[in-house]
Amino acid sequence: IYRLITHEWVPQVDVELTKEEKAGLPGKRWKPGTPFPKDFIPCYDPGTLEMLGPDMPADTADQVRVKIERARIAQKKWAKSSFKQRRLLIKTIQRFVLENQDTICKVSARDSGKPLVDAAFGEVIVTLEKCKWLIKEGEKWLKPEKRSSGLMMFYKNARVEYHPVGVMGAIVPWNYPFHNVFNPLLANVFAGNALVVKVSEYASWSSLYYGRAIKACLAAVGAPEDLVQIVHGYGEAGNALVTGGTDKVVFVGSTGVGRAVMKAAADTLTPVVLELGGKDPFIVLEDASLSQCVPMALRGAFQSCGQNCAGAERFYVHEKIHDEFVKRVMKAANQLRQGWALSPGVDCGAMCMPNQAAYVQSLVDDAVAKGAVVECGGAIDKDAPGQFYPPTVLTNVTHAMKIMKEEVFGPVLSIVKIRSDDEAVALANECDFGLGSNVFGSRRRALKVGAQLNAGMTTINDFCATYMAQSLPFGGVKESGFDRFAGIEGLRGCCNVKSVVVDGIPGIRTDIPPPLQYPVQHCAFPFCKALCHMFFGLNILENARGLFMLVSAMMIPTPKVLLKGGKTD
Numbered sequence: 001i002y003r004l005i006t007h008e009w010v011p012q013v014d015v016e017l018t019k020e021e022k023a024g025l026p027g028k029r030w031k032p033g034t035p036f037p038k039d040f041i042p043c044y045d046p047g048t049l050e051m052l053g054p055d056m057p058a059d060t061a062d063q064v065r066v067k068i069e070r071a072r073i074a075q076k077k078w079a080k081s082s083f084k085q086r087r088l089l090i091k092t093i094q095r096f097v098l099e100n101q102d103t104i105c106k107v108s109a110r111d112s113g114k115p116l117v118d119a120a121f122g123e124v125i126v127t128l129e130k131c132k133w134l135i136k137e138g139e140k141w142l143k144p145e146k147r148s149s150g151l152m153m154f155y156k157n158a159r160v161e162y163h164p165v166g167v168m169g170a171i172v173p174w175n176y177p178f179h180n181v182f183n184p185l186l187a188n189v190f191a192g193n194a195l196v197v198k199v200s201e202y203a204s205w206s207s208l209y210y211g212r213a214i215k216a217c218l219a220a221v222g223a224p225e226d227l228v229q230i231v232h233g234y235g236e237a238g239n240a241l242v243t244g245g246t247d248k249v250v251f252v253g254s255t256g257v258g259r260a261v262m263k264a265a266a267d268t269l270t271p272v273v274l275e276l277g278g279k280d281p282f283i284v285l286e287d288a289s290l291s292q293c294v295p296m297a298l299r300g301a302f303q304s305c306g307q308n309c310a311g312a313e314r315f316y317v318h319e320k321i322h323d324e325f326v327k328r329v330m331k332a333a334n335q336l337r338q339g340w341a342l343s344p345g346v347d348c349g350a351m352c353m354p355n356q357a358a359y360v361q362s363l364v365d366d367a368v369a370k371g372a373v374v375e376c377g378g379a380i381d382k383d384a385p386g387q388f389y390p391p392t393v394l395t396n397v398t399h400a401m402k403i404m405k406e407e408v409f410g411p412v413l414s415i416v417k418i419r420s421d422d423e424a425v426a427l428a429n430e431c432d433f434g435l436g437s438n439v440f441g442s443r444r445r446a447l448k449v450g451a452q453l454n455a456g457m458t459t460i461n462d463f464c465a466t467y468m469a470q471s472l473p474f475g476g477v478k479e480s481g482f483d484r485f486a487g488i489e490g491l492r493g494c495c496n497v498k499s500v501v502v503d504g505i506p507g508i509r510t511d512i513p514p515p516l517q518y519p520v521q522h523c524a525f526p527f528c529k530a531l532c533h534m535f536f537g538l539n540i541l542e543n544a545r546g547l548f549m550l551v552s553a554m555m556i557p558t559p560k561v562l563l564k565g566g567k568t569d
């Protein structure tokens with residue numbers, strides 16, 4: 001009742017699709033194989049190849065720099081905002097998301113090819129969870145934090161302060177066009193930053209609607225309108241974001257481009273966070289509950305047609321339950337319906353990138369040539385109207401196949417039979433990537449296996465649940481990148497982490513002891529040695545010895561000092 005009465009008023013933001021956005025370009029279709037023009041970005045639905053709107057102009061490097069400058073001016077104002085104001089902005093966004101789930105998901109579905117349920121999982125639910133976490137805990141983690149000041153400075157207060165870095169750049173991929181923008185946005189505006197976010201050339205159309213929504217939310221709470229800037233374009237625009245004056249950059253994308261971003265950042269010493277590819281293992285131990293883990297395995301492989309950085313790409317299943325696991329997987333896999341993301345009842349949608357289906361096919365063909373068995377799917381339907389790859393299950397898979405090494409980013413559930421927990425650990429770690437990992441089995445055993453996995457995240461008896469706990473950092477090791485977004489670490493990563501020391505006891509301050517003041521006395525060095533024993537001696541006797549040495553040092557008379565050139569003082 002108290003919460004109801006004191007409930008803060010939160011602005012309602014209504015943003016509709018325009019008539020043109022709803023209509024698209026009737027009769028106009030994308031011709032497969034057409035190269036993207038240099039200055040424009042074509043926008044089409046990967047499930048139907050229908051054009052969603054006119055080609056969008058790609059930002060040049062100069063235009064990106066102008067956006068960064070606008071964001072910088074806005075950030076100077078926003079840095080002065082209170083946490084209360086920032087919370088109101090997050091709540092406004094939360095309300096907008098809650099009340100516009102339909103449009104948010106439909107727009108994402110049309111731009112990226114994923115069905116509405118997949119969009120609900122990957123776009124909306126995680127974004128709402130992030131809003132909720134920031135509202136509840138954000139301020140707590142950005143408040144100055146007391147630290148110990150050490151024995152020698154017992155009279156001081158030491159603390160860490162979290163100041164906004166300024167203008168954050170984010171370069172994001174196409175797989176979750178809504179969440180990939182709102183994820184860095186929420187953390188950065190809460191930390192007091194401006195954000196310049198470059199969306200992918202393969203999912204730019206949706207950012208028109210999402211961008212209007214952002215502007216409306218900013219306006220509704222009186223935040224500077226230029227606080228969030230969206231950049232459209234190709235690699236050149238991404239490069240300009242790294243070298244064009246941002247204070248830090250979060251790059252989310254492939255490992256190859258991540259390397260290029262890091263090289264570019266070296267010139268300007270722009271700090272970078274790299275969130276790169278993944279090839280997550282999904283380990284099923286012999287005492288796992290199949291009724292729980294099979295539906296998760298299917299979601300792990302087929303959510304958004306496998307186009308997830310933390311998608312399950314390598315299934316290691318114990319030989320004792322392997323056949324039953326495959327049988328249950330196949331029962332569901334055979335019933336999956338693939339089609340246009342907005343057709344009712346569709347389980348699997350389209351591939352967002354034009355060449356991705358052919359790439360997945362090449363990995364499947366290599367696996368089959370080396371002995372893998374196709375249980376279902378495995379071949380592109382040439383008559384399908386869009387960019388589809390069928391949900392595929394492979395058994396008899398081994399590490400000799402490319403499909404166990406390269407990131408698939410497609411709907412393939414590849415199963416390897418294992419004989420022991422140790423074998424599962426060894427195979428899971430035999431990979432260049434190390435983003436997430438999932439283990440199913442009895443709690444103790446699964447935890448033991450999980451602890452040995454070389455990855456940034458491990459979920460026990462669930463799939464990718466670490467991302468639903470928005471207090472946790474997200475990121476990987478090895479070729480999956482470094483540093484973290486999300487969680488306390490990600491939020492503090494939006495900040496200049498500043499150390500501060502100040503006197504803590506009234507009347508006590510630091511005065512340099514006379515023997516150490518310039519010009520130093522002859523006893524200065526023995527005095528320092530004595531201080532070390534006094535403060536850092538390993539026991540109380542050594543501390544007492546230090547005190548004695550200190551008194552003795554101060555009694556050493558100052559002799560004549562030999563100066564440069566042989567003269568004496």
Ligand SMILES: NC(=O)c1ccc[n+]([C@@H]2O[C@H](COP(=O)([O-])OP(=O)(O)OC[C@H]3O[C@@H](n4cnc5c(N)ncnc54)[C@H](O)[C@@H]3O)[C@@H](O)[C@H]2O)c1
Pocket residue numbers: 171172173174175198199200201233234235236237238239252253254255257258260261275276277278308309310407409435475480
């Ligand atoms: N670890 C994570 O958090 C995470 C999340 C989602 C996706 N991903 C990864 O993203 C990849 C799929 O996305 P993608 O195909 O869009 O990746 P990508 O690396 O091709 O592109 C990512 C972004 O970088 C931009 N870009 C391209 N060249 C650039 C350059 N030279 N300088 C700066 N920016 C440049 C692109 O325009 C795009 O916006 C997969 O490898 C996937 O695992 C990682």
